[in-house]
Amino acid sequence: MSKLPAELRREQIVNLVEERASATAEELCKAFGVSLMTIWRDLAALEEDGRVRRVRGGVARIERRTDAEPLYDSKRVLNLALKERIARYAAEHFVRNGDILFMEAGTTVAAMVKYLAAYQHLTVIGNGLGTMNELARLTPAINVYCCGGMLRPVAYTFVGPQAEEYFRHVHATTCFLSATGVTPTEGITDVNPLEIQVKRAMAASAARVIFLMDSTKFGVRSLQQVIPLQKVDALITDDAAPAADVEALRAMGIDVHVV
Incomplete structure (x- = not known):
């Protein structure tokens, strides 16, 4: 090799x-x-x-503790092929010219950025340095905004009351989120309460909420639910996701896309 x-x-x-x-x-x-x-x-x-x-x-x-949060740099190289497939699908099927997008700090969501160059008049708002650095390459063709708040070095995200308040006062066409795990019984869960609060504020201010979750996250239960499953408009995953879980989520009314 x-x-x-x-x-x-x-x-x-x-x-x-x-x-x-x-x-x-x-x-x-x-x-x-x-x-x-x-x-x-x-x-x-x-x-x-x-x-x-x-x-x-x-x-x-x-x-490490089972509830320990992985470092951002570690997550960047995990399941790269799956993340790329999911990210490209999300960009091609859930973005339109003129949209206002919320994009959280997860590495799968950040992988969408390279596919946004095909669109015009986009506005993208986020809370993660990794996503912002990727978006910087597309300015000024895309309008890019970042919230304030406290920077968490583990995930390179801005969190806290200032970040939450920012997202309460702006509105988006679509909010793209990810999380640590998903099960039909526990829903979509994440590991850090500060991150969860910002994700909730983003979701509440968006017309629709799309989760990007590769198959390795199925069957994983983390600390706390992000938002109720009934508030999730669509979930994009890959074809290794457990079929029973996919069907259970669809039975709950979630539009699950398998790529």
């Missing part, structure tokens, strides 16, 4: 270790086509950043 840049290789090492719990240095050498010395440098850097734990002969994941 072709050699990856060090930053991307290290992200993929973290993902592999998260999935498998541990890996030997030799396995990583073979997987990434690099020398043992390069792998040990990678592991030393990742351990210093607190992302893995080196053990004899290899590396192990750092066990």
Whole structure:
């Protein structure tokens, strides 16, 4: 395989270790086509950043609380192909010229941005630095606004009363959201109360609410429900989502799109 840049290789090492719990240095050498010395440098850097734990002969994941929130930079490289499919579908089927869009800070929603260049006279309002940085490339063709508030370094989002108040006084055609998990019984749930409050304010000020949730989020229950399922207009996911859950959500009146 072709050699990856060090930053991307290290992200993929973290993902592999998260999935498998541990890996030997030799396995990583073979997987990434690099020398043992390069792998040990990678592991030393990742351990210093607190992302893995080196053990004899290899590396192990750092066990985190089940309700711990993943870092934004970690989420950016997870399930990339699924996120791209969902994001492109959302942009192509739920955006029109002249729309006013709320786009939250999740990485799947941020992946929509590159597909917005096809539209005219859009206004996009958000609360995340990652999404804003992507949108900056499309200005001035797209009008871009960001709320104020306290910056959370874990997710690079603006939250708190100032952010919530901002969204109460602006209105959107469509609000694009994501979350940590979804089940037919618990609904759509997320991990951080501050994030949830801003998402609720965004949803309440939009004519319709669209959730972008890849299949890995099905069956996951997090801390708190974002909004009641009856207030969700559509949910976009991929074809690996459990069929029973998809049908259960549709039976509740949610327009589920499988891509």
